[in-house]
Amino acid sequence: MSTAVAADISPAARRAAAEGLVALGAQMHAEGWSRATSSNYSVRLSADPLRLLVTASGKHKDRLTTDDFVLIDDTGAAIEPGAPKSSAETMLHVVLGRDAGAGAIVHTHSVWGTLLSDAYATTGVLTLSGYEMLKALPGIKTHDTSVELAIFPNTQDIAALSAELSERIKAGDEAVRYGFLIHKHGLYTWASDLDGARACVEALEFLFECEGRKLSLR
Amino acid sequence: MSTAVAADISPAARRAAAEGLVALGAQMHAEGWSRATSSNYSVRLSADPLRLLVTASGKHKDRLTTDDFVLIDDTGAAIEPGAPKSSAETMLHVVLGRDAGAGAIVHTHSVWGTLLSDAYATTGVLTLSGYEMLKALPGIKTHDTSVELAIFPNTQDIAALSAELSERIKAGDEAVRYGFLIHKHGLYTWASDLDGARACVEALEFLFECEGRKLSLR
Amino acid sequence: MSTAVAADISPAARRAAAEGLVALGAQMHAEGWSRATSSNYSVRLSADPLRLLVTASGKHKDRLTTDDFVLIDDTGAAIEPGAPKSSAETMLHVVLGRDAGAGAIVHTHSVWGTLLSDAYATTGVLTLSGYEMLKALPGIKTHDTSVELAIFPNTQDIAALSAELSERIKAGDEAVRYGFLIHKHGLYTWASDLDGARACVEALEFLFECEGRKLSLR
Amino acid sequence: MSTAVAADISPAARRAAAEGLVALGAQMHAEGWSRATSSNYSVRLSADPLRLLVTASGKHKDRLTTDDFVLIDDTGAAIEPGAPKSSAETMLHVVLGRDAGAGAIVHTHSVWGTLLSDAYATTGVLTLSGYEMLKALPGIKTHDTSVELAIFPNTQDIAALSAELSERIKAGDEAVRYGFLIHKHGLYTWASDLDGARACVEALEFLFECEGRKLSLR
Numbered sequence: 001m002s003t004a005v006a007a008d009i010s011p012a013a014r015r016a017a018a019e020g021l022v023a024l025g026a027q028m029h030a031e032g033w034s035r036a037t038s039s040n041y042s043v044r045l046s047a048d049p050l051r052l053l054v055t056a057s058g059k060h061k062d063r064l065t066t067d068d069f070v071l072i073d074d075t076g077a078a079i080e081p082g083a084p085k086s087s088a089e090t091m092l093h094v095v096l097g098r099d100a101g102a103g104a105i106v107h108t109h110s111v112w113g114t115l116l117s118d119a120y121a122t123t124g125v126l127t128l129s130g131y132e133m134l135k136a137l138p139g140i141k142t143h144d145t146s147v148e149l150a151i152f153p154n155t156q157d158i159a160a161l162s163a164e165l166s167e168r169i170k171a172g173d174e175a176v177r178y179g180f181l182i183h184k185h186g187l188y189t190w191a192s193d194l195d196g197a198r199a200c201v202e203a204l205e206f207l208f209e210c211e212g213r214k215l216s217l218r
Numbered sequence: 219m220s221t222a223v224a225a226d227i228s229p230a231a232r233r234a235a236a237e238g239l240v241a242l243g244a245q246m247h248a249e250g251w252s253r254a255t256s257s258n259y260s261v262r263l264s265a266d267p268l269r270l271l272v273t274a275s276g277k278h279k280d281r282l283t284t285d286d287f288v289l290i291d292d293t294g295a296a297i298e299p300g301a302p303k304s305s306a307e308t309m310l311h312v313v314l315g316r317d318a319g320a321g322a323i324v325h326t327h328s329v330w331g332t333l334l335s336d337a338y339a340t341t342g343v344l345t346l347s348g349y350e351m352l353k354a355l356p357g358i359k360t361h362d363t364s365v366e367l368a369i370f371p372n373t374q375d376i377a378a379l380s381a382e383l384s385e386r387i388k389a390g391d392e393a394v395r396y397g398f399l400i401h402k403h404g405l406y407t408w409a410s411d412l413d414g415a416r417a418c419v420e421a422l423e424f425l426f427e428c429e430g431r432k433l434s435l436r
Numbered sequence: 437m438s439t440a441v442a443a444d445i446s447p448a449a450r451r452a453a454a455e456g457l458v459a460l461g462a463q464m465h466a467e468g469w470s471r472a473t474s475s476n477y478s479v480r481l482s483a484d485p486l487r488l489l490v491t492a493s494g495k496h497k498d499r500l501t502t503d504d505f506v507l508i509d510d511t512g513a514a515i516e517p518g519a520p521k522s523s524a525e526t527m528l529h530v531v532l533g534r535d536a537g538a539g540a541i542v543h544t545h546s547v548w549g550t551l552l553s554d555a556y557a558t559t560g561v562l563t564l565s566g567y568e569m570l571k572a573l574p575g576i577k578t579h580d581t582s583v584e585l586a587i588f589p590n591t592q593d594i595a596a597l598s599a600e601l602s603e604r605i606k607a608g609d610e611a612v613r614y615g616f617l618i619h620k621h622g623l624y625t626w627a628s629d630l631d632g633a634r635a636c637v638e639a640l641e642f643l644f645e646c647e648g649r650k651l652s653l654r
Numbered sequence: 655m656s657t658a659v660a661a662d663i664s665p666a667a668r669r670a671a672a673e674g675l676v677a678l679g680a681q682m683h684a685e686g687w688s689r690a691t692s693s694n695y696s697v698r699l700s701a702d703p704l705r706l707l708v709t710a711s712g713k714h715k716d717r718l719t720t721d722d723f724v725l726i727d728d729t730g731a732a733i734e735p736g737a738p739k740s741s742a743e744t745m746l747h748v749v750l751g752r753d754a755g756a757g758a759i760v761h762t763h764s765v766w767g768t769l770l771s772d773a774y775a776t777t778g779v780l781t782l783s784g785y786e787m788l789k790a791l792p793g794i795k796t797h798d799t800s801v802e803l804a805i806f807p808n809t810q811d812i813a814a815l816s817a818e819l820s821e822r823i824k825a826g827d828e829a830v831r832y833g834f835l836i837h838k839h840g841l842y843t844w845a846s847d848l849d850g851a852r853a854c855v856e857a858l859e860f861l862f863e864c865e866g867r868k869l870s871l872r
């Protein structure tokens with residue numbers, strides 16, 4: 001809330017995080033995963049107290065500048081006066097930074113993710129099995145495994161969704177360990193740093209395309 | 219008609235609009251939505267009198283220069299002598315700038331839009347429901363909604379199509395509120411400014427791909 | 437055959453043609469239509485005597501330089517001593533430059549073109565009907581038309597294929613008016629200049645994708 | 655093992671190989687074939703003694719630098735002290751450099767390759783027949799041919815897979831002549847130099863897309 005708090009964050013670390021997120025936005029837009037000002041990304045600059053640098057709301061993601069980010073605390077509030085409005089989904093980032101230990105969080109909107117979130121909506125989970133690409137996810141050492149991604153119903157009540165997500169993470173639910181989908185909305189995934197989170201989104205989108213195209217084969 | 223009229227338009231505003239449209243053309247071509255010299259775009263520089271800066275006809279859209287635009291009035295005529303020929307579909311831009319209050323208009327030709335305009339031709343409307351991405355359209359605040367896009371039969375009689383479009387807009391027809399399709403031809407969408415119109419085309423194309431691929435699933 | 441003959445060609449025109457073809461190669465490779473050193477392109481520098489600047493054989497098309505072209509005569513032979521080997525399909529370019537009046541010829545290999553050449557191989561023709569995008573082809577003024585593209589069986593006997601093509605063009609066969617496919621091989625299309633030929637390949641590939649995806653819909 | 659051995663390799667040749675592999679990584683990532691730090695590539699700098707320059711493990715392939723490579727010997731061990739860890743699949747490169755005479759080896763992970771490796775897993779082979787694009791593979795002069803690619807079960811036991819691969823190559827098995835797939839994992843292909851290997855991966859991925867999309871047609 002005070003500028004003193006923001007002063008605890010190294011300007012160099014903040015600048016590096018912003019630059020990394022600007023580059024990520026350009027890539028995610030080019031991939032078609034962050035179209036029409038959708039998506040939001042964050043980097044955790046401090047765990048205690050929680051400090052996240054989150055994308056400002058409503059920006060075309062291929063044209064972000066280092067000014068298009070908001071430093072927030074564990075309530076999702078902007079720490080600095082006069083900051084742009086942070087994403088409407090800021091509290092999901094807070095939950096992931098606080099309860100899942102995420103160092104970087106990427107939320108994207110892809111066609112294949114949207115289709116799969118709908119195709120498997122009734123089961124509430126997408127299962128990815130036996131792919132070498134799963135080894136890109138943190139800690140996975142073999143293709144001979146299954147990863148589950150929870151599919152949450154979509155909602156505009158982000159507070160309620162954040163609370164449910166927090167509960168499932170704290171309960172050790174495997175279906176929110178690497179990421180999750182929101183129905184006809186998008187993907188959240190995260191890792192200890194931005195390079196790792198980028199690997200997660202690339203791996204999961206690759207696998208979504210595999211699963212989606214498989215549903216189109218004769 | 220007179221250069222005096224054109225002089226009412228600020229050269230800086232006109233240059234900014236042209237530069238924005240040049241950049242849009244490069245993107246739309248790269249996406250595959252403005253191939254083979256197809257498509258046309260405009261920015262409204264004045265509402266009263268109506269002044270639109272419209273793409274000249276027959277240009278490859280990835281190679282537009284700021285000279286490839288025509289300043290037109292509410293009859294679709296070029297205001298300045300010696301201007302290049304404006305798009306054959308100029309009158310649709312006039313209707314949208316005049317009757318729909320559009321500040322920027324983007325007309326594109328995509329594969330998915332073409333397919334959907336054909337798949338739903340008999341019903342005359344494409345319905346998009348329940349997608350988070352709908353929130354990119356002006357004024358939509360929740361995914362829990364349906365957007366209808368009218369599908370007009372294709373025609374080379376642009377005057378007749380313009381008249382029908384004008385009538386439907388003035389009648390408050392919801393199916394021409396955010397955009398519309400022309401059968402096996404393309405999409406028109408618009409917003410208050412070019413950044414907003416870009417968000418509309420990106421969102422609608424994303425949703426076309428979702429709907430088109432869904433029709434390909436088993 | 438003699439350098440005197442080549443001297444008839446303006447160095448500036450030749451350089452411009454080579455630069456245009458270098459840029460085309462970069463685009464065609466990026467689109468996925470000229471992969472793995474496939475494809476060949478030409479510009480006609482003189483009609484009488486026939487002089488075509490054709491891509492040299494075996495080059496990655498995203499890395500062409502202005503040295504990767506061969507000036508050929510109406511026998512398909514290189515005019516200049518020490519020229520690189522021209523494409524194995526050079527005689528098809530000669531036929532198109534001589535009998536179809538082509539000023540620029542683009543031969544590409546695309547996935548959708550390959551699939552359609554196989555799906556319609558038994559009928560020997562691909563028909564494209566009712567698309568606005570057809571208006572990108574030379575002389576077409578309305579979507580309310582049908583364009584036929586012949587599908588030739590593939591062969592390594594280019595002399596025989598060239599003779600058959602020449603015969604069909606001279607006979608006024610509509611199915612070789614805008615382009616043709618070779619079975620599981622690729623597309624030839626042409627126009628009076630390179631910009632026009634680029635519009636033809638973009639329009640036809642767009643329509644191939646439309647037709648191919650339509651075959652995948654439920 | 656000693657720096658003396660590494661000194662046998664010309665620094666210029668090594669630098670050229672690293673630069674070629676950096677450029678390849680950028681392309682392969684852009685194509686979607688080397689996502690999420692997956693894939694590995696190598697160039698053989700010496701046949702006897704065997705010296706391969708292999709990608710270091712765990713790098714995003716669109717951001718390789720010339721330092722992200724390891725010079726290895728015929729045991730797969732790094733020759734120079736302090737070298738980064740080479741890919742876990744290094745021994746497959748050794749087998750190909752030693753037993754298949756490969757001068758450059760490209761291993762990628764594509765969606766279509768993954769799908770086909772699964773669709774034809776029970777037969778253990780993918781057959782590509784009658785395509786002009788097959789002529790991009792070394793020594794193939796006509797489309798009127800069939801190429802077989804073995805599909806190996808996936809495994810984390812690279813030593814066992816390498817031994818089996820070596821045996822099949824030495825036995826003259828046609829299904830490991832141009833490349834092979836690993837189930838739900840990826841493609842290996844190779845040629846006498848990096849430009850040739852690039853042509854192989856482009857041609858095979860093109861053909862994978864053809865075969866995969868063909869399975870999606872009605």
